[in-house]
Amino acid sequence: MAEYDFRQIEKKWQKYWKENKIYKVEVDTSKPKYYVLDMFPYPSGAGLHVGHPLGYIASDIVSRYKRLKGYNVLHPMGFDAFGLPAEQYAIQTGQHPAITTEQNISRYKEQLDNIGFSFDWDKEVQTSNPNYYKWTQWIFLQLFHSWYNKATDKAEPIEELISLFEKEGNQNLEAACDEDTPSFTAEAWKAMSEDEQQHMLLKYRLTYVSDTVVNWCPELGTVLANDEVKDGYSERGGFPVERRKMRQWMMRITAYADRLLSGLEKVDWSDSLKEMQRNWIGKSYGCELDFKVKDSDIVLTAFTTRPDTIYGVTYVTLAPEHELISQLTTDEQKAEVEAYVEVAKNRSERDRMADVKTVSGVFTGSYVINPINGEEIPLWVADYVLAGYGTGVVMAVPSSDDRDFRFAKHFNLPIRMVIEGTDNMEDPTEKKHGKMINSDFLNGMESTDAIKAVNERAEKEGVGKPKVNYRMRDAVFSRQRYWGEPVPMYFKDGVPQPLNTEELPLNLPAIDEYKPTPTGEPPLGRATDWKYNNQYEYELTTMPGWAGSSWYHFRYMDPHNEDEVVSKTKQSYWENVDLYIGGTEHATGHLLYSRFWTKFLYDRGYITVDEPYKKLVNQGMIQGVSNFVYRVSGENKYVSYNLRKEYKTTAMYVDVNIVHDGKLDIEAFKQWRPDAADAEFVLEDNAYLCGSEVEKMSKSKFNVVNPDDVIKQYGADTLRMYEMFLGPLEQSKPWNTNGIDGVYKFLRKLWRLFYNDNGELVLNNEKATEAELKILHKTIKKAQDDIENLSFNTSVSSFMICVNELTSLKCHKKEVLQELVLILSPYAPHIAEELWSVLGNTGSISQASFPTYDEKYLIEEAHEYPISVNGKVRAKMKFGLDVPKDEIEKEVLASEQVQKWTQGKAPKRVIIVPKKIVNIVV
Ligand code: ANZ
Helix, strand or coil, rough: EEEEEEEEHHHHHHHHHCCCCCCCCCCCCCCCCCEEEEECCCCCCCCCCCCCHHHHHHHHHHHHHHHHHHCCECCCCEECCCCCHHHHHHHHHCCCCCHHHHHHHHHHHHHHHCCCCCHHHHHHCEEECCCHHHHHHHHHHHHEEEEEEEEEEEEEEHHHHHHHHHCCCCCCCCCCCCCCCCCCCHHHHCCCCCCHHHHHHHEEEEEEEEEEEEEEEECCCCEEEEEECCCCEECCCCCCCCCEEEEEEEEEEHHHHHHHHHHHHHHHHCCHHHHHHHHHHCCCEEEEEEECCCCCCEEEEEEEEEEEHHHHCCCEEECCCCCCCHHHCCHHHHHHHHHHHHHCCCCHHHHHCCCCCCCCEEEEEEEEEEECCCCEEEEEEEEECCCCCCCECCCCECCCCHHHHHHHHHCCCCCCCEEECCCCCCCHCCCCCCCEEECCCHHHCEEEHHHHHHHHHHHCCEEEEHHHECCCEECCCCCCCCCCCCCEEECCCCEEECCHCCCCCCCCCCCCCCCCCCCCCCCHHCCCCCCCCCCCCCCEEEEHHHHCCCCCCHHHHCCCCCCCCCCCHHHHHHHCCCEEECCCHCCHHHHHHHHHHHHHHHHCCCCCCCCCCCEECCCCEEEEEEEEEEEEEECCCCEEEHHHHCCCEEEECHHHHHEECCCCCHHHHHHCHHHHCEEEEECCCECCCCEEECCCHHHHHHCCCCHHHHHHHHHHHHHHHHHHHCHHHHHCECHHHHHHHHHHHHHHHHHHCCCCCCCCCCCCCCCCCHHHHHHHHHHHHHHHHHHHCCHHHHHHHHHHHHHHHHHCCCCCCCHHHHHHHCCCCCCCCHHHHHHHHHHCCCCCHHCCCCCCCCHHHHHEEEEEEEEEECCCCEEEEECCCCCCHHHHHHHHHCCCHHHHHHHCCCCCCCEECCCCCCEEEE
């Protein structure tokens, strides 16, 4: 082959890999294992763009490298196939989402295969496949059949809880349960009806139904997440959103809050990612203090992290949703309070928290009594207090808390300093800690000691107790949607009943339209003849997108197992994921839920690890480079970029695929925009130059680059190397094709080490010289270190240097090239396979071993010194590391190059920094 014909080579080897199942992997206890996972894609209709494979290429390089290093590598791929876009499309077209999903998946697979990934496709999973979601439903049932025992700090079977109830009620129990769980004796338990017992157990189960306040949008017929609601209206469509109580399935993730925190210590994730999870979980230590309502038996409990500020409390506030508001409101205040509550309740929590400008609230007319100093203070309602956090009651300290301060200023409530140095009345909250003042028995103490003192006193007097709070809430698990896993439950007299394992999967039924029913039931309400035993109504909501992705990392180990979620033997061999690569958008959703389910499956003995992903890396985003043309307003005329200021123009996007090196392909443009067919083009230097801007890659900006097109032009190996060459993996960077030619040329140059211009093989069996071995071994070490550090971009440049140097040495030696091809194979696997066989090897290169480097070739014996004269580098000279300084000085000064700059004058000073530089001052 005269030229590097990537089309033929890539097709050939992709076929070979597929037919011979080269990347198929099984448990092999004679080898160490390595599990490399990508966050699996949602197969959208648009297909892959060049940004998507960035992480996949990196993980493929690691997988291929680890195989060469003797590891048994699990590197699977699959599809997160349930989800909204397919359902929206179904609503518009009537097409079953399964059909679009299947089409999209086959397109994705084709695109992935074109890039030459070493996936074991026999391990593929698709979350929407009944063989898969059977096990998602099975995990749901295990959660339903479990409770969290805080004494043993793990999930246990619900039967054990029942036998505890029978023996001693729940009085000595430490369990994760609903806040409102009453305490009962064994006798009381036995006296409960079956229904009552079931309702009691729901307060403990790890998945349970509950009436929760949600954002309900009647127009869209669904519940919206907080971030989909803006000022009481849906972000999409702008329809009114109500806060409504609805029956939802919930996941008791809060039971795992502490372990989700402590587990972070064990994993190799970035600090910023860990911090995001810690903030999300939001553990805070504080105490609960009881404020008795004046002239009433009601006691309001406030959660505070700052009991030391108790003498600074000048009012107490309730969340607008607080149940006792109407009872606590006096007749005079009734109308005002009711009006306020009505408005405040419909603002989402996120809006309420984010909004620091508007201060709103209302006085109830009642007073409460400070449990420590007995003072009477007014009771207010304010929407900055959230119903779902702490107790929904805040003891307000305007001198120490910003929100309380703004509120007090606005409503003219007193502000009392309790920390020394907080005498700036404009903003006393500036100083948060220090010596206590105006606080009776606390005066003079440091606030940290005061916290302890108030806690102790409150506990002794029975008006408070220490309390740990979490910001994280139990997760809503129900979606009023069609294209998701059915929840394997049915209802008998209002009591939820689980299906038996043998009855799984509960298949998604066919329906006529993918919309809610006219009465507002979820789409599954449309299914006809869909009842448990033809009698009982199934749960009509489906599972959220995160259900299937919370455990897929285990299913890959054993995707065809019909009897178990994953076989014990296989799982204990593969353990968990050694390297997980994916986007940052999953920092708190997917990555918390999958940790939660992993810990749960571990507790119940189905798996042997309690963290899913040992090391995690977030790849950066590849941004698009959009191009613009400039149309003269009101005319069919386009002006080139640098002339645009001379006219009144509008910038318009142009498809980046018809712009080359910044120049517009005018003919292609006329076809792309038929209305420009007769347009006039004002050129500069005979070309139409386009403007450009770096933006998110998206269809609407016409800046999407399809990997298929790049592969057609340059080949997959060039695409792979180029994506790595763009910059460090974790950084975001624009897709800029300017450098792609360089990578392509590099591969052709590599080819030239094997074939001459006439297509003749020029390999020989000569022994490698010292110089050649030095280049080779330096590159082996670099390639190895770089992959271990996930620094792929730097390796690409060292391969380039290596090939350049071997070219100038005219090295065509098998001994050298054999090893070069091996270290290059993780990056450019197709050309590497081809050259590997040209070198006379049989089988796939992926079955060979990564070469080892010899330290002796890495020792530097000489250093090339830059020689600077009066601060400017004027020459370079090489000296052995053992040459003494005075000798270097003599030779440097005598050299012709230096003489030219010193003009024979004796230098004022010569400074020699060993192994660095020679400085001459004349
Ligand atoms: C008095 C106080 C003084 C407070 C002070 C803070 C600073 P973290 O740390 O996030 O847990 N709080 C309690 N329940 C609340 C609710 N439902 N909605 C809004 N705010 C609430 O925050 C705990 C602090 O947030 C608590 O401590 C309480 O105000 C407030 F200088 O009590 B603090």
